[in-house]
Amino acid sequence: MIIRLEGIEKKYGHTQAVKPVHLTIRDSFVTILGQSGCGKTTLLKMLAGLTDPSDGHLLFDDRMIFSKEKDVNVKPNKREIAMVFQDFGLWPHMSALENVAFGLPGKVTRRERKERxxxxxxxVKLEEKATVKPGSLSGGQQQRVALARAIAIQPKLILFDEALSALDAVLRDHMREEILNIVQSIGAQGIFVTxxxxxxxxxxxxxxxMNMGEVVQYGAPEDIYHSPADSFVANFIGKANWLEDQATMIRPENISLYPRKHTVHRSGVVIKSLYEGDRYLIMVKHHEQIWKVYDQQPHQEGTEISLYIEENHIHSLMKREA
Incomplete structure (x- = not known):
């Protein structure tokens, strides 16, 4: 499905929660990323039909879903979408099976509801928990029930609102893979807020x-990481070292502590070495800035060390804007 947002925006009085978005989404799995309060959940809810935009057009393929100008606003249950929430949203008095079947009345027969x-x-590998109520399930199991409820209606699009934030780190990693595999297996698209x-x-x-209600960059993760649109994106996605007044930057992995060809030499004083499991993050004071570089061993605080910058990995924000 091709999702087109043509000037979609949201205002609350004089507050612009989401500035006009002009975007075409074709990929099967997209994440909306930003800090708390940046407008990402509001944008998701506008796609879902849970929040009405203040202006603009929204189209799924060639079907007009919302248009302020044309007075079109398709109801959420007619948009062929499902939504998975951060708090799971399960009915505590219903079994897992009943929760999953909750959105099916009116779509299929009573017999088909149970089958589906x-x-x-x-x-989601929870057949044996069909009769169990949510209060007796773990957080991960409750999230699986919420996911099963979403896929039971066979949607074209599944929206995830911070769906994994309530889970511990190990379970969260596992559920990421599960979500991707399941969305792909049913031939749906996914949009995931985090x-x-x-x-x-x-x-x-x-x-x-997103930043402060505005979509500041859209693209493949690799492109955004290596070619950020502005200093906010550069600092928010990964770690950045700035060469001159937030205009040119380089990632820590592209700085070596050992001489290489085609490198620019700098020097600095070690402030701290932080162990990250597979390597150390070395904090180095270079003039008035704190630079971040990686090494396989720690370095003594106060030691002066050399930094070798790979010129071809220096990214200029000014060039990008030009």
Whole structure:
């Protein structure tokens, strides 16, 4: 499905929660990334039909879903979408099976509801928990039930609002893979809201980065990481070292502590070495800035060390804007 946002925006009085968005989404899995309060959930809810835009047009393929000008606003249950929330949104008095079947009345027969709900629970590997109520399930199991409920209606698009933030780190990593596999297996698209950069980079075919209600960059994770649109994106996605007044930057992995060809030499004093499991993050004071570089061993605080910058990896924001 091709999703087109043509000037979609949201205002609350004089407050612009989401500035006009002009965007075409074709990829099968997209993440919306940004800090708390940047407007990412509001944008997601406008796609879902849970929040009415203040202006603009929204189209799914060639079907007009919302238009302020043409007075079109398709109801959420007619948009062929499903949504998975941060708090799971399960009914505590219903079994897992009943929760999964909740959105099916009116879509399929009573007999088909159970069959489809059981099939969805099977896809998330929870068939044996069909009769269990949410209060007796773990957080990860509740999230699987919420996912099964979403896929049971066979949507074209599944929207995820910070869907993994309530889970611990290990389970979150596992659920990322599950979500991607399931969305792909049913032939749907996914749009996933998160404030976690690692999560966004790992899951996305493309990423949409928001700041203060504005979409500041949209593209493949690799392109956004290596060619950020501005200093906000550069600092928010990964770590950045700035060469001159937030105009040119280089990533820590492109700085060596050992001489190489085609490198520019700098020097600095070690402030701290932080162990990250597979390597050390070395904090180096260079003039008035703190630079970040990686090495396989720690360095003594106060030691002066040389930094060798790979020129071909220096990214100029001014060039990008030009």
């Amino acid at each position: 709900a059981r099939e969805a629970l099977s896809m 404030h976690d950069q690692t999560e966004a980079m790992a899951m996305s075919e493309s990423m949409l980065v």
